[in-house]
Amino acid sequence: xxxxxxxxxAALTPVILLIKAALPxxxxxxxxxxxxxxxxxxxDKVQPGDVNLGPAFRIAIYENLLEELAKTKQFKEVxxxxxxxxxxxxxxxxxxxxxxxxxxxxxxxxxxxxxxxxTKLKVRSQLSTREGQIVLERxxxxxxxxxxxxxxxxxxxxxxxxxxxxxxxxxxxxxSVPEQ
Numbered sequence: 463x464x465x466x467x468x469x470x471x472a473a474l475t476p477v478i479l480l481i482k483a484a485l486p487x488x489x490x491x492x493x494x495x496x497x498x499x500x501x502x503x504x505x506d507k508v509q510p511g512d513v514n515l516g517p518a519f520r521i522a523i524y525e526n527l528l529e530e531l532a533k534t535k536q537f538k539e540v541x542x543x544x545x546x547x548x549x550x551x552x553x554x555x556x557x558x559x560x561x562x563x564x565x566x567x568x569x570x571x572x573x574x575x576x577x578x579x580x581t582k583l584k585v586r587s588q589l590s591t592r593e594g595q596i597v598l599e600r601x602x603x604x605x606x607x608x609x610x611x612x613x614x615x616x617x618x619x620x621x622x623x624x625x626x627x628x629x630x631x632x633x634x635x636x637x638s639v640p641e642q
Contacts (some may be wrong), residue, residue: 499635500538503531503555504548508585511583513561522613523559523585526620531557534628553635555597558588559623562601567612580607581615587623598630 471574471619490535531542541548547553564583571579582605589598604619606612 469549470570485530490553499553500536501553501555501632501635502541502551502591503537504540504541504545504559506543506556509558509560511561511586513564515561515564517582517617518613519564520561522616523619526617527557527559527623528575528623530617530620531627534624536628536632554592554631555559555589555632557623557627558590560586560588562586563614567606567615569611572608580605581612583615583619585619585623587626589627589630595633598627600626602626 480502484533505524507527508523510520519534521563528540528542531537538553539547539551557602561583563582565580567581568579573579584601584603586601587599588596590596600621602622604622606618
C-alpha cells in the first residue's frame, strides 16, 4: 500500500510542476493581492515646549523615534527633518513631538530603592499630512522606573509613540494616476 502511494506521488509531482510552469505568469500574479501603497513619514525635531529639557534628551528622543518607526515597517520611508528627498513625496506624513512634562530621575536612587528615582517623560505627538490634516494626536509617556540609565526613558517613549501610530488607522492613499 505504501509503495502505491509513493509511486502515485512520484508520478504526479512532474505533472503538477508542468502545469504550474505552463500557467501564464499574469494569472499567477493575480493570485497574490497587490500590496497597498505605504505612506512615508518625516520626523520633525522634538520641540521643548515649556519644559526645561537638556539637548541630550531631545536628541535621544528624536534618534529613537527614527529607529522605532523604521522597525514598525509601516512606512515606505522614515525621513529626518529637512531631508530634500521629502520635497517630492506626495504621500508624506509629518510627525511633530512637543514636550509636555519631564521629571528627572536618579539612577542611584533607582538602584537603592524600587519606589523612587524614576525618570518620566510626557509628550504630545501629532501626525499630520503635508496639507495639515491631523491623522493622530496623543499624549504619550515614557519612563524608566527600575533598571537602566535616564536616557532609557527616551527609548521607552519612542517605542510607545511608534506603537500608538502602528495601532492607529492611517488614511488610505489615493491611487496615483500616471500622467499621459
